[in-house]
Amino acid sequence: MENSFGSGSTIQSLLEQAYKEYQSVDEGEVATYIPELSKANPDHFGICVATVEGKTFEIGDCDQEFTMQSISKILVYALALSLHGEKEVSLHVGVEPSGDAFNSIQLDKKNRAFNPMVNAGAITTTAFVHGATFESRWAKILDTLSAAAGRTLRMDEKVYQSESKTGHRNRALTWLVTNFNQIEATNNLETLELYFMQCSILVTARDLAVMGATLANMGTNPFTGKNVFDVQCIQATLSVMFTCGMYDFAGEWAFRVGIPAKSGISGGILGVVNRQIGIGTFSPRIDEKGNSSRGIRVFQYLSEELGLHTFNFMNHGSSFLSGLSGVESKVLTR
Amino acid sequence: MLTVNESQIGTATILECSGRLDVVTGPILDAKIPDGGVVVLDMAELNYVSSAGLRSILQALKKLQPKGGSLRLSSLQPDVQRLLELSGFLSLVKSFPDKDSAAKA
Numbered sequence: 001m002e003n004s005f006g007s008g009s010t011i012q013s014l015l016e017q018a019y020k021e022y023q024s025v026d027e028g029e030v031a032t033y034i035p036e037l038s039k040a041n042p043d044h045f046g047i048c049v050a051t052v053e054g055k056t057f058e059i060g061d062c063d064q065e066f067t068m069q070s071i072s073k074i075l076v077y078a079l080a081l082s083l084h085g086e087k088e089v090s091l092h093v094g095v096e097p098s099g100d101a102f103n104s105i106q107l108d109k110k111n112r113a114f115n116p117m118v119n120a121g122a123i124t125t126t127a128f129v130h131g132a133t134f135e136s137r138w139a140k141i142l143d144t145l146s147a148a149a150g151r152t153l154r155m156d157e158k159v160y161q162s163e164s165k166t167g168h169r170n171r172a173l174t175w176l177v178t179n180f181n182q183i184e185a186t187n188n189l190e191t192l193e194l195y196f197m198q199c200s201i202l203v204t205a206r207d208l209a210v211m212g213a214t215l216a217n218m219g220t221n222p223f224t225g226k227n228v229f230d231v232q233c234i235q236a237t238l239s240v241m242f243t244c245g246m247y248d249f250a251g252e253w254a255f256r257v258g259i260p261a262k263s264g265i266s267g268g269i270l271g272v273v274n275r276q277i278g279i280g281t282f283s284p285r286i287d288e289k290g291n292s293s294r295g296i297r298v299f300q301y302l303s304e305e306l307g308l309h310t311f312n313f314m315n316h317g318s319s320f321l322s323g324l325s326g327v328e329s330k331v332l333t334r
Numbered sequence: 335m336l337t338v339n340e341s342q343i344g345t346a347t348i349l350e351c352s353g354r355l356d357v358v359t360g361p362i363l364d365a366k367i368p369d370g371g372v373v374v375l376d377m378a379e380l381n382y383v384s385s386a387g388l389r390s391i392l393q394a395l396k397k398l399q400p401k402g403g404s405l406r407l408s409s410l411q412p413d414v415q416r417l418l419e420l421s422g423f424l425s426l427v428k429s430f431p432d433k434d435s436a437a438k439a
Contacts, residue, residue, distance in 0.1 A: 314388065
């Protein structure tokens with residue numbers, strides 16, 4: 001029998017196995033709440049892993065573009081933290097999982113959005129991207145996400161128009177956070193448009209993997225060497241992904257998959273294994289909680305086989321502590 | 335696929351594993367682990383072990399140790415050996431060059 005070891009070929013063969021296994025899963029529906037999204041091909045399916053050494057492994061439709069939707073929230077949050085620091089950002093948006101749906105119209109006791117992953121919190125986060133003009137603010141967002149992906153990204157104009165025309169609930173949320181002075185009243189609707197635009201940025205599963213690898217690699221894109229995010233913001237960003245990244249499936253996700261991740265209703269999931277890999281999946285059929293049905297399965301499979309879960313028995317905890325005192329488990333050795 | 339062939343060397347139970355030990359096949363090995371005694375997992379024909387497979391091995395160890403038993407690995411293929419070394423797994427379970435030396439250790 002052929003030997004399938006050696007880290008590269010093992011990862012590639014696991015991706016192939018996952019693709020084969022879950023290609024036939026047809027649970028869930030393509031999102032329709034933004035009219036333009038309903039035109040997506042439900043059969044598209046792509047999986048990509050990008051390593052902090054700058055290698056990629058992929059299978060399926062990894063060149064297929066789709067709009068980022070909520071996945072943009074995590075990168076703009078990392079940008080906001082890089083620009084203003086955690087203390088300042090936390091004054092206006094919390095880090096507590098709400099357990100509510102992403103579009104929940106509810107604030108915490110300090111009248112902040114519960115976290116940056118619900119829409120109200122994401123709009124608040126986008127407000128932290130300042131600039132002299134609307135265009136300069138947009139350039140800052142697009143340039144940062146492009147740097148994280150390692151290529152020049154662009155926006156899907158039709159999806160943006162569709163979101164902007166129908167996003168009345170998000171308009172209501174914008175006024176709600178404006179009412180509590182979490183964002184500036186002078187340009188709040190401009191901020192909302194920026195939010196719609198960031199959600200409409202086109203990416204591929206490969207882009208998600210590379211963005212994930214950039215987060216995994218302490219904020220530096222491992223393919224281009226460009227520093228994208230402040231190293232200090234990475235721990236905060238991954239924490240919010242871990243607790244709030246998968247809508248109201250976040251607890252179940254932490255339990256079953258156990259890595260920080262963010263999903264979007266267009267069918268993408270971006271996952272991060274800190275200091276090791278980024279994972280991107282794309283399959284537009286989403287479940288009732290807004291997460292890609294095939295994507296969840298792929299992540300669960302890879303987590304099991306590669307031991308990715310934060311609390312997997314093979315994960316040692318603090319490397320610093322190991323270096324400090326040589327703490328190793330000897331409990332089971334006889 | 336995973337096949338597990340059982341034999342004896344002295345009082346030790348030898349489980350010769352062949353194929354893949356992963357999330358799918360792990361339960362096959364789990365079911366073969368006796369309640370006690372010295373158990374050797376001979377891995378000469380095992381060409382893939384995933385993290386989920388390592389968990390099965392650890393479970394076997396935890397099942398045997400409280401009753402005075404022990405679990406030993408033997409005949410690891412070079413790539414498997416390397417993986418287990420680098421991941422620190424060999425600090426949990428002892429490994430031997432072949433099943434005879436494992437059974438008699």
